[in-house]
Amino acid sequence: MLEMRGITKRFPGVLANHRVDFTVNAGEVHTLLGENGAGKSTLMKILYGLYQADEGEIFLSGERVEIHSPTDAIAHNIGMIHQHFMLVETLTVAENVALGLPSNRGLRTDLDAVSERIEELAGRYGLAIDPGAVVWQLAVGQRQRVEIIKALYRDAQLLILDEPTAVLTPQEVDQLFVTLRQMTDDGRGLIFISHKLHEVLALSDRITVLRQGTITGQVPVEGATRESLALMMVGRQVKLAPDKPPVEIGEVALEIRGLSVMGDRGDKAVRGLNLEVHAGEILGIAGVSGNGQREMAQAIAGLRQATAGSIRIGGVETTNHTPADVRKNGLAYVTEGRLRDGAIADFSVSENILLIDHTDKRYLKRGLLDFKAIKEHSLRLVDEYAVKTPTIDTPAKNLSGGNIQKMILAREMSGTPTVLVASQPTRGVDIGAAEYIHKRLVQQRAENTAIMMISEDLDEVFALSDRIAVIYEGQIIGIVDRQTATREQIGLMMAGVRPE
Numbered sequence: 486m487l488e489m490r491g492i493t494k495r496f497p498g499v500l501a502n503h504r505v506d507f508t509v510n511a512g513e514v515h516t517l518l519g520e521n522g523a524g525k526s527t528l529m530k531i532l533y534g535l536y537q538a539d540e541g542e543i544f545l546s547g548e549r550v551e552i553h554s555p556t557d558a559i560a561h562n563i564g565m566i567h568q569h570f571m572l573v574e575t576l577t578v579a580e581n582v583a584l585g586l587p588s589n590r591g592l593r594t595d596l597d598a599v600s601e602r603i604e605e606l607a608g609r610y611g612l613a614i615d616p617g618a619v620v621w622q623l624a625v626g627q628r629q630r631v632e633i634i635k636a637l638y639r640d641a642q643l644l645i646l647d648e649p650t651a652v653l654t655p656q657e658v659d660q661l662f663v664t665l666r667q668m669t670d671d672g673r674g675l676i677f678i679s680h681k682l683h684e685v686l687a688l689s690d691r692i693t694v695l696r697q698g699t700i701t702g703q704v705p706v707e708g709a710t711r712e713s714l715a716l717m718m719v720g721r722q723v724k725l726a727p728d729k730p731p732v733e734i735g736e737v738a739l740e741i742r743g744l745s746v747m748g749d750r751g752d753k754a755v756r757g758l759n760l761e762v763h764a765g766e767i768l769g770i771a772g773v774s775g776n777g778q779r780e781m782a783q784a785i786a787g788l789r790q791a792t793a794g795s796i797r798i799g800g801v802e803t804t805n806h807t808p809a810d811v812r813k814n815g816l817a818y819v820t821e822g823r824l825r826d827g828a829i830a831d832f833s834v835s836e837n838i839l840l841i842d843h844t845d846k847r848y849l850k851r852g853l854l855d856f857k858a859i860k861e862h863s864l865r866l867v868d869e870y871a872v873k874t875p876t877i878d879t880p881a882k883n884l885s886g887g888n889i890q891k892m893i894l895a896r897e898m899s900g901t902p903t904v905l906v907a908s909q910p911t912r913g914v915d916i917g918a919a920e921y922i923h924k925r926l927v928q929q930r931a932e933n934t935a936i937m938m939i940s941e942d943l944d945e946v947f948a949l950s951d952r953i954a955v956i957y958e959g960q961i962i963g964i965v966d967r968q969t970a971t972r973e974q975i976g977l978m979m980a981g982v983r984p985e
């Protein structure tokens with residue numbers, strides 16, 4: 486179906502793709518694997534017409550094509566599910582799907598037809614979605630379904646999926662894979678990008694590894710293992726779970742009593758939730774997304790109103806205080822929606838790192854910002870967290886997805902907060918970076934920070950937690966000690982079955 490030949494792409498200070506050859510056959514899943522910043526998204530954006538290659542050619546079914554824009558790509562039946570969603574927040578699902586489609590009747594009647602077709606596709610591929618819902622109200626997992634439906638609606642034969650599973654629950658991932666397999670059975674070709682090796686092994690037919698813009702290996706899935714792929718990707722052995730020395734559990738650092746919080750749709754997202762996190766422990770919050778995790782975390786951070794109950798950080802009442810005030814009381818917060826509310830796209834890496842620290846005495850000199858200290862601090866964090874960027878003055882939007890995330894983690898985890906709330910801390914980062922982030926979380930635990938880690942990745946929950954709390958419909962339905970917890974038990978609670 487597809488042959489990309491000798492693709493080279495340069496950005497200022499970066500060789501993002503270097504003479505890359507890449508092919509996809511009809512009916513196969515070809516996976517692109519590589520560290521953050523390796524050039525995967527860039528190659529796919531070239532294929533989708535978002536970037537122009539400096540050198541190289543693209544052939545579709547043996548014919549040379551020029552793809553200057555996504556419109557060209559769509560005309561060639563290429564679809565793309567982006568790493569960062571491209572939906573218009575203020576429009577409905579149906580309006581987003583209809584956007585850019587030729588219309589020969591009135592918009593209103595068109596929308597009815599569009600909604601009907603959406604429901605048809607949704608039913609066929611198990612992508613439950615309400616065509617009338619407004620996008621800003623949708624959770625990330627639902628937004629992605631809209632993106633997939635949008636591509637299916639345009640009859641994409643070649644579908645690019647740039648980290649589609651990063652935002653999905655394990656159950657949703659299983660469902661997605663069934664959908665994707667249906668697509669390849671129809672003879673469609675898929676390009677898959679993921680940092681989760683077990684997914685890569687489960688879905689791929691072929692795997693190509695990119696390293697610093699260059700292809701360094703290609704293997705069929707048969708015979709590949711997580712370890713062999715990790716080695717190909719990073720060039721060294723990677724620890725898939727961190728060493729966790731025992732620490733003494735301290736007093737309660739985060740105390741939540743009877744917390745209620747509204748969701749975006751005016752629903753009760755959190756309903757009288759009680760929870761305590763102790764200094765020196767990692768409390769893992771397991772749960773299917775959309776059960777109040779996001780609203781709870783935002784309420785703790787002062788980013789969303791609590792309608793009832795109280796939150797105390799280090800013994801101090803912080804309920805409905807401003808985010809800045811909550812932060813001053815010792816909270817650090819790693820958000821789940823990185824580019825949306827974790828970073829400012831047009832600000833430089835250095836400015837993003839300084840965002841929360843601009844009143845910090847360390848960076849002030851006679852009341853003015855001390856640029857030398859700021860620079861040193863930024864450089865140190867960029868180095869420690871291996872944020873791949875040409876310079877610290879590069880705007881955040883030019884970084885690869887995983888590197889934006891590492892930048893936010895560097896900022897939030899650089900101090901020693903009393904309480905750290907980390908939502909999906911390793912979502913979208915490569916395995917080398919995940920290893921480092923896990924190590925840092927364990928270090929912060931040793932420094933007595935109380936850590937609440939919200940994660941849909943059960944491997945991660947089990948690898949890091951001291952206790953595991955399961956959230957269901959806005960309440961903690963059970964808490965178990967990591968030592969005695971089993972996956973079956975946690976899985977049942979995630980489905981709403983209360984423990985004995």
Ligand SMILES: Nc1ncnc2c1ncn2[C@@H]1O[C@H](COP(=O)(O)OP(=O)(O)OP(=O)(O)O)[C@@H](O)[C@H]1O
Nearest residue numbers: 496501521522523524525526527883884885886887
């Ligand atoms: N618009 C841009 N301007 C400047 N540099 C860019 C731009 N887009 C990407 N880059 C750079 O090109 C390199 C490759 O980035 P790319 O987004 O392709 O990585 P990736 O493999 O998709 O990584 P990740 O796993 O983190 O998503 C990175 O060094 C990135 O900073």
Ligand SMILES: [Mg+2]
Nearest residue numbers: 526568885886
């Ligand atoms: Mg990418």
